[in-house]
Amino acid sequence: MGLHRLLGLSVSVPDPEGLAAYYGELGLTADGAGGFGGTDGGTQVHVAEGPFRRLLHVDVAADDEATLAGAAARATDLGATHAWQDGVLHLTDPHTQVTFRLQVAERWNQPAVAAPARDNRPGSPERRNARAAGVTAQPRPPRRLGHMVIGSPNLAASRDFLLQVVGFKMSDQMEGIIAFTRCSTDHHNVALVESPVPLLQHYSWECDDVDHVGHTATKLLRADPERQVWGFGRHFLGSNYYWYLRDPAGSFVELYSDMDVIDDDEEWETHGASTFGPEHIANAWGPNLPLEFIIPNDLEVLKAGWGAMEG
Template sequence: MPLHRLTTITIGVPDVDAAAAYYTEFGLTPLGDNAFATSDGGEQFRLTHSTQRRLVEIGVGVDDPDDLDRVQRQLDALSLDTERSDGSLTATEPIAGFRAVVSIAPRIEQKIVDPTPYNGPGRVDRPDSRAPGIERQGQVVPHKLGHVVIGSTDQAATQKFFTDGLGFKISDTVPSMAAFMRCSTDHHNVLVQQAPLNFLHHTSWQVDDIDEIGRGAMAMLEGNPERHVWGLGRHHIGSNFFWYLKDPAGNFSEYYSDIDCIVDDALWKPGVWEGARSLFNWGPPPPPSFLMPEDLAALMTGSHSSE
C-alpha cells in the first residue's frame, strides 16, 4: 500500500508543561519545543496549547510524489480542499476538524528484539536463569507510535475520510460503532468510534512485551494511582496486550505489545465483532470511564480548561 506508517500526532492540551512532564515520564524523549521522540520512530509526538484537550494533527507517511498524487486525487473525489507543498499534502477532516498531513517519509526501521524466552509444559527455554522481565532496569521507552483512537459524532464520515480519502484499509469493525483501520502492516493505526462529541480517546505506544507494559505502567502509577484507567489485559480485536493510563489533560495513553500484523491482505479475513469481544479477550472489565471519559460533559459545554 502507498501508505506505510503514522509519522506524528499533535495534541492540544490546556497545560502543556504538565503534559510534557507526563509524556517524558511515560518514556518519550523530549526534543525541545514540546516535541517528543520514540526510540525507533524519531519525532512522533507534539504538544500545543489549547483551551480544551483535542486532536490537532495526525501525520501519515508515504514513499514518493506519486503516492501524494494518488491521495490528492482521492481527496479531490470527496470534494475536500487540500494544501500541497514540496513533499507533503494537508487536508482537514470534515467532522472533527483535525489536520491530516500526508508526507514523504522514510519507512520505519526497527531493530529486531530477541524473543522473550518462556518456560512451559515440557519445554525449558530459559534454563538456570531468572525471567528477563524481572531483571530489567531503567525506564521503559516506547519503540514507536502504534495507533490513535478518535471519537467522532459521525463515525461513518470520518471513516470515509480515512479509507476513501487517505487510503487506509479496514481490518475489523464493530457494527455502527467503530472501524479499525491501518496504513501499515500493524492491525490498526487509527480507530474511529461513534461518540457524542469529537475528541481524542487515546494514543498507543509499542513496547517490547507484556513485562515492559507492566513495568511501564507500575512506574507511572507509583505515587500517582489516579493515572490508572484499565489494564492489564489483552484485546480480542488486534490481539495486543494493553494497559491504559491518563495524562493530566484527560487523554488516555496505552502501552501495548504483540499486536496482529497483516503482511498479506489476501490472507487476512476482516471480522465483525460485538459484545465483550469488541473490547477485550481477558482482563478486568473496562471501567465506565474508559467507554465514556469522565470529562466528556465538560468538553461538550466547553468548560474544560487549565484550572
C-alpha cells in the same frame, strides 16, 4: 505503492508543561520544541497550548508523489477539503476537525528486538535454575507511537473519509461501534469510535514485550495510582496486550505489545480476520471496560470547548 507509516500526531492542551513532565516520567525524549518520542522513530507527538484537549493533526508517510496526488484527486472527487503546504497534503475530516497530513518519506525498518527466552510451560521447562529475564527488566521508554483512537460525532463518515480519501485500509470493524484502520503493517494505526464531540480517546506506545508494558506501567502507577484506567489485559482485535493510563490532559495513554502484523492484505482478509462478536470488542481477557473509556470524565469541558469554537 501507497501509505506506509504513521509518523505522529499533534495535540493542543491547556497545560503543555504538565504533559511534558508526564512524558518525562514515561521516558519519552523531548526535542525542546514541544515534540516527544520513544526510542524508535524520532519525535512523534507534538504538543501545543490550547483551551481544551484536542487532536489537531495526524502525520502519515507515503511512498511517492503519486500517492499524494491520488489522495488529492479523491478529495476533489468526493468534495473533501484539501490543501497543499510545502509539498505536504492536508486533508481535513469535517466531522473530527482532524487534519491528516500526508508527506513522502522513506520506508523505515524498525530496529529488531531480540526474542526473549521462551516461558516455562507445564512439562516443558525452557528456563532452568534461573529467574526469568522479565522480573529483572526495568521500566524504560516505549519504542514508538503505534496508533490512536479518535472519537467522531459521525463514525461512518469519518471512516469513509479515512478509507476513501486518505487511503487507509480496513482491518476490523463493528458497524456503528468501532473501525480499526491501518496505514502500515500494524493491525491499526487509527481506530474510530462514535463520540458526542471530537476527541483523542487514546494513543498508544509500542513496547518490546509484555514485561516492558508491565514494568513501565507499574512505574507510572506507583508514582500516582489515580492514573489507572484499564488493564492489564489483552485485546481480541489486534491481539495486543494493553495497559491504559491517564495522561494529565485527560487522554488515555496505552502501552502495548504483540500486535497483529498485516503485510498481506488478501491473507488477512481470507484467513487472519476471523469473525468476532460484540463480546470481543473490549478484550479477550482482562478487567471490564470502565465507563470512562466510553464517556470521558471531561466530556462537558470538551463540549464547552467545541461549543465556544463554533460560537
